[in-house]
Every structure is written in structure tokens, then in C-alpha cells.
Amino acid sequence: MKYYSIGEASARLNVPESTLRYYEKKGLLPHLARDEAGRRLFSEDHLTLLGIVIYLKNTHMPISVIKQYVDWVGEGDRTIEQRLDMMKKHKQAVLAEIALMTESLKGIDKKIARYTNRTQHRAQQGNEEC
């Protein structure tokens, strides 16, 4: 079975080595093997798990919650319901956040429209600012 050094894992997943060490310390990378010299050995499964960690992070799941997820994975099939529940709730949270951002974008679009207009026909009145 192939193993990857921390440098290789870092390069493949585009995550700093310091972050990988930090994640291991936080419990996000359990059972990480070491070679005789004490160097971390990342298995394919660890890279896969890291991929999951990364997309959970991309959707703003806190590290403490990702750790709970990883712990549940380690406990095997009897935690599938909890994991399913966690993912469903997280999905709703993500959809809500996307909705909020999308809604807030409308305000930004209004500003863009206003400013675009004002740069075109310069120097009018109607200065709402401040």
C-alpha cells in the first residue's frame, strides 16, 4: 500500500504542511502512521478523508464539528444515523448561508448599478451618502 509524506500530501491537496500537522493534532486525521524515523505516512484513505475535511471546511463547518464527524466514522456503522443527521443539518445551514449571500449580493448589485450610472453621466445631484 502506497504512503505519502507530509510534503507529498501537502502538494497533492494544496494544504500547507503546518495545517496538516494542526489537523492531526485536532483529531481530524486519526491513526496516521509513522515511519521508523517518526515521519508521518499518509495513506490513500487519509488523503480521501482530507478531501472530505476540505469540502466540509469550504462550507464553513467548524473544526470541532468535523472532528465529531471523523470520530463517528471511526466508530463504525452504528453512527451512520448521527452522521446522516449531521450532514442533513449541515446542508440546510449551507443552503441558508448561500441564500443570505445571494440576497446580500442584491445590495451590491444596486451599488454597482448606481456607481456605473454616476460614472457615465458625471456630476449630478442626489448624493445620499453619509
Place this chain on the structure above:
Amino acid sequence: MKYYSIGEASARLNVPESTLRYYEKKGLLPHLARDEAGRRLFSEDHLTLLGIVIYLKNTHMPISVIKQYVDWVGEGDRTIEQRLDMMKKHKQAVLAEIALMTESLKGIDKKIARYTNRTQHRAQQGNEEC
């Protein structure tokens, strides 16, 4: 012209008073008037500006950048191009973030599908985890 106390502003915009004081200190609420006793007086324009601050925050604009925006507003029409540019760039950043979250949601959906299946016909093989 009507003014609002910090308590009223807090209630109307659903932002803690401590946060409003923090925003003022950070320069997000310039020219905030005070009454004879030194209490903050929020004008309608300040509430409007706070609304803008809030949606910029909702789209993850850093406070330092929001401050730049507010400063530019205070400098009048000659900063309209900068503001337009800022907002266009910010919009692109927000769209990129939404795209990343949306993409990452696919991984979450796959997990939900997997776990839903596994809770239905329990106890199969195919345990990829860890």
C-alpha cells in the same frame, strides 16, 4: 431630524450594542453625533450605512475593507470609480465563494445519499471509511 439611541439602533438592526460601539471604533460609523450626556445619536443615514455594512459583512467582506469603502464614501464623488471597482471585485469574490460552496455541497449530498441508503438496507459490506 430623528435620532436613535444605541439601544434603538441595536434593536432595529438586530446587532448587539457592543458591536455597534466596536464598529464606530473601527471607523465604520463616522461622524456619529452625541447628545449633551455623551450618548451616541444614530441618524437615519447611519442606520442606512449600517444596513450596507451588514450586507457587506454577510458576504464576508473584511472590516478593514468595509472601512475603506466608508472612507471613500466620506470623500465624495471623486471616489466613485474606486467604489465601483471595489464592488465589482467583491461581487466576483462572492460569486466565487458561492460557487465553491455549491460545488462542495455535492460532496455532502453524496454522503447523504450513501448514508440514507445504508440506513435503509442495513448491514452491508463496502466500508470505505478511515
Place this chain on the structure above:
DNA sequence: ATACGACTTAAACCGCGGTTTAAGTCAACA
């Protein structure tokens, strides 16, 4: 032999975005 590059550790440090605390002022009400 030695020097370099890739790794190790623990601990300190960082920026961000607030929140909390402690002590004080003021107006209104009982």
C-alpha cells in the same frame, strides 16, 4: 566529513471579529 533538504516537536504568536468586565455618568421615577 559535512552540508543540505525533508522532516520532527512544543510552544509562542497572529489577525480577526467581536464580547465581557469594571467603573463611572446621568435622568427619571418611587
Place this chain on the structure above:
DNA sequence: TGTTGACTTAAACCGCGGTTTAAGTCGTAT
């Protein structure tokens, strides 16, 4: 009169998510 309640300040504190630093250990190439 005195005690609430709404406000003020500066400074300390917080959780989060890492990053940086300093000192050390290897294996390999010169």
C-alpha cells in the same frame, strides 16, 4: 433621597484557525 435603567469608557478577554519559531533528527549527495 436613593435606586433603577440606559448609557459611557478603556482595557482585558475570548474562540477560531491556523502560522511561525526554534531546536533537533534523519538520509542522501558531494
